[in-house]
Amino acid sequence: xxxxxxxxxxxxxxxxxxxxxxxxxxxxxxxxxxxxxxxxxxxxxxxxxxxxxxxxxxxxxxxxxxxxxxxxxxxxxxxxxxxxxxxxxxxxxxxxxxxxxxxxxxxxxxxxxxxxxxxxxxxxxxxxxxxxxxxxxxxxxxxxxxxxxxxxxxxxxxxxxxxxxxxxxxxxxxxxxxxxxxxxxxxxxxxxxxxxxxxxxxxxxxxxxxxxxxxxxxxxxxxxxxxxxxxxxxxxxxxxxxxxxxxxxxxxxxxxxxxxxxxxxxxxxxxxxxxxxxxxxxxxxxxxxxxxxxxxxxxxxxxxxxxxxxxxxxxxxxxxxxxxxxx
Amino acid sequence: xxxxxxxxxxxxxxxxxxxxxxxxxxxxxxxxxxxxxxxxxxxxxxxxxxxxxxxxxxxxxxxxxxxxxxxxxxxxxxxxxxxxxxxxxxxxxxxxxxxxxxxxxxxxxxxxxxxxxxxxxxxxxxxxxxxxxxxxxxxxxxxxxxxxxxxxxxxxxxxxxxxxxxxxxxxxxxxxxxxxxxxxxxxxxxxxxxxxxxxxxxxxxxxxxxxxxxxxxxxxxxxxxxxxxxxxxxxxxxxxxxxxxxxxxxxxxxxxxxxxxxxxxxxxxxxxxxxxxxxxxxxxxxxxxxxxxxxxxxxxxxxxxxxxxxxxxxxxxxxxxxxxxxxxxxxxx
Numbered sequence: 001x002x003x004x005x006x007x008x009x010x011x012x013x014x015x016x017x018x019x020x021x022x023x024x025x026x027x028x029x030x031x032x033x034x035x036x037x038x039x040x041x042x043x044x045x046x047x048x049x050x051x052x053x054x055x056x057x058x059x060x061x062x063x064x065x066x067x068x069x070x071x072x073x074x075x076x077x078x079x080x081x082x083x084x085x086x087x088x089x090x091x092x093x094x095x096x097x098x099x100x101x102x103x104x105x106x107x108x109x110x111x112x113x114x115x116x117x118x119x120x121x122x123x124x125x126x127x128x129x130x131x132x133x134x135x136x137x138x139x140x141x142x143x144x145x146x147x148x149x150x151x152x153x154x155x156x157x158x159x160x161x162x163x164x165x166x167x168x169x170x171x172x173x174x175x176x177x178x179x180x181x182x183x184x185x186x187x188x189x190x191x192x193x194x195x196x197x198x199x200x201x202x203x204x205x206x207x208x209x210x211x212x213x214x215x216x217x218x219x220x221x222x223x224x225x226x227x228x229x230x231x232x233x234x235x236x237x238x239x240x241x242x243x244x245x246x247x248x249x250x251x252x253x254x255x256x257x258x259x260x261x262x263x264x265x266x267x268x269x270x271x272x273x274x275x276x277x278x279x280x281x282x283x284x285x286x287x288x289x290x291x292x293x294x295x296x297x298x299x300x301x302x303x304x305x306x307x308x309x310x311x312x313x314x315x316x317x318x319x320x321x322x323x324x325x326x327x
Numbered sequence: 328x329x330x331x332x333x334x335x336x337x338x339x340x341x342x343x344x345x346x347x348x349x350x351x352x353x354x355x356x357x358x359x360x361x362x363x364x365x366x367x368x369x370x371x372x373x374x375x376x377x378x379x380x381x382x383x384x385x386x387x388x389x390x391x392x393x394x395x396x397x398x399x400x401x402x403x404x405x406x407x408x409x410x411x412x413x414x415x416x417x418x419x420x421x422x423x424x425x426x427x428x429x430x431x432x433x434x435x436x437x438x439x440x441x442x443x444x445x446x447x448x449x450x451x452x453x454x455x456x457x458x459x460x461x462x463x464x465x466x467x468x469x470x471x472x473x474x475x476x477x478x479x480x481x482x483x484x485x486x487x488x489x490x491x492x493x494x495x496x497x498x499x500x501x502x503x504x505x506x507x508x509x510x511x512x513x514x515x516x517x518x519x520x521x522x523x524x525x526x527x528x529x530x531x532x533x534x535x536x537x538x539x540x541x542x543x544x545x546x547x548x549x550x551x552x553x554x555x556x557x558x559x560x561x562x563x564x565x566x567x568x569x570x571x572x573x574x575x576x577x578x579x580x581x582x583x584x585x586x587x588x589x590x591x592x593x594x595x596x597x598x599x600x601x602x603x604x605x606x607x608x609x610x611x612x613x614x615x616x617x618x619x620x621x622x623x624x625x626x627x628x629x630x631x632x633x634x635x636x637x638x639x640x641x642x643x644x645x646x647x648x649x650x651x652x653x654x655x656x657x658x659x660x
Contacts, residue, residue: 042413044412044413044414045412047412049412050411050412053408053411053412054408054409054412056404056408057405057408154424154425154426156426163430167430240401243404243430244400244401244404244424244426244427244430245426245427245429245430246424246426246427248400248424248427250399250400251400251401252401253397253399254397254399255401291405292408292409292412295405295406295408295409296409296412296413298391298393298409298413300366300393300394300396301366301394301395301396301402301406302366302367302396304396305396
């Protein structure tokens with residue numbers, strides 16, 4: 001009796017090869033290239049404190065981007081996140097006027113984020129409205145409330161211990177925001193890539209009808225994702241308000257597009273169905289490094305926007321051009 | 328192939344930018360950053376021109392003119408962070424937010440950078456000196472002087488203000504009343520309020536001309552009111568009889584100056600403002616001056632300023648615009 005063993009691969013390419021050819025590796029290469037280019041371009045780049053300061057350019061946006069990535073993978077989008085930041089910050093400022101301490105301010109910030117997320121979620125999942133339309137509406141609504149409350153005034157005088165969230169350091173140059181950013185990246189990675197919930201998010205994004213008939217509670221999952229996005233906007237609002245030390249209704253204007261850019265640059269399909277958290281994580285660094293590097297050279301902001309735009313189109317077009325060229 | 332080109336491109340970009348970067352670190356040149364509310368605004372482009380003028384006069388100064396794309400505090404913080412990283416010698420900022428810039432600017436000062444604000448200030452703990460374009464007494468005096476200069480034999484003037492509760496306008500009018508004794512023969516016959524609305528201001532100006540047929544001048548210390556009043560005078564065919572003056576923007580007032588409805592008006596001069604801010608930053612950073620209440624700082628061709636209790640100072644009289652210089656400024660702001 002002899003058994004002939006034949007090796008049958010369970011996948012077409014070795015895991016290493018797949019990984020090397022992945023979007024994340026390409027993005028990582030881009031990030032490293034930008035890092036090296038920056039070190040040559042400016043003598044001020046390789047400085048621990050400078051680099052630490054630079055992380056603030058993307059940590060708050062990235063916190064929202066993780067939740068937004070899940071939402072976009074599921075086929076929805078939330079354009080109201082910047083306005084949720086404004087409303088949550090205004091709510092915290094109002095609570096402050098009523099004598100709230102730091103713990104209450106945190107709860108108010110997170111609570112406002114959750115409520116806004118729930119509002120978006122109900123409109124999308126209960127009434128079946130398209131999320132892009134709903135959140136364009138709530139984008140004006142949430143910020144509008146802030147403007148009504150504050151007008152041209154500002155809330156200021158946040159307690160000293162509240163400043164820790166946006167200005168504090170955990171050890172040496174590592175800021176609290178950066179630690180939170182890394183922690184959230186790990187949590188969202190696990191949720192998306194290692195849990196049943198994560199699998200259902202992909203299933204919904206690829207085929208919502210199919211997912212529904214497979215017994216997935218599509219509306220509930222989407223509602224949870226809107227809640228999470230709102231919650232993350234609340235977290236970002238706490239960090240940003242703490243960093244600025246004041247609240248104005250114009251806070252975080254235009255941030256939603258940077259968050260979406262980060263998500264798409266991270267390799268998430270804007271039509272839903274695919275994408276990874278590590279990709280978004282690296283994309284956050286890419287965007288932060290580009291803006292900081294160009295900032296050190298005093299490149300005007302409008303040129304920075306052009307570079308980010310070109311980078312986005314370039315990184316997305318590159319794999320397609322590569323594939324076409326190989327044929 | 329394409330991938331290789333991309334890396335080439337990146338290398339090219341980094342090479343090009345490294346050439347741009349090296350000029351900044353030359354010897355002991357003092358680097359002063361002029362941070363504005365947003366790039367692409369004529370007023371601030373003119374201020375940058377003034378800053379360059381100051382730099383040329385001082386010699387060993389390099390001006391870094393920068394600012395965010397939108398008028399947000401967050402954008403300015405990013406810009407200021409990169410300036411701190413570059414270790415510039417001084418930052419002169421026209422801020423988008425009185426309070427939000429304070430933590431970042433404090434950090435800049437802790438790292439030995441001179442910080443001043445100009446035009447739009449930051450809270451005292453976030454800067455060493457604030458430069459106001461002018462002061463309430465200077466403005467109050469200027470608005471009546473503008474009218475009186477064209478009325479050597481005296482005459483009747485009326486005020487067209489913003490709203491009854493507009494703090495700025497009320498203070499200016501109060502200051503104006505204090506110096507009325509210096510302008511004998513000039514009589515203020517009425518004060519009306521156009522609420523900073525073009526149509527209401529226009530009707531109020533019409534009303535003034537009907538109620539006071541001998542009116543010689545309308546003073547509007549508001550950019551909305553002055554344009555509306557000039558239009559009302561032109562429409563009533565009273566150009567040459569009633570002179571409209573006050574505070575306005577050159578771009579909006581160019582037509583009125585051309586038609587003669589307004590002989591002259593005043594507002595800050597952004598070139599002088601950028602020039603003075605750079606001079607102050609230079610004086611403080613080179614330790615030729617100290618930032619403390621009562622201190623005097625020399626600012627080149629603009630003379631000198633004296634700091635008040637909050638380390639703030641007024642630059643000068645509002646700048647007078649008339650047919651001789653309106654063409655130069657109407658495209659600026």
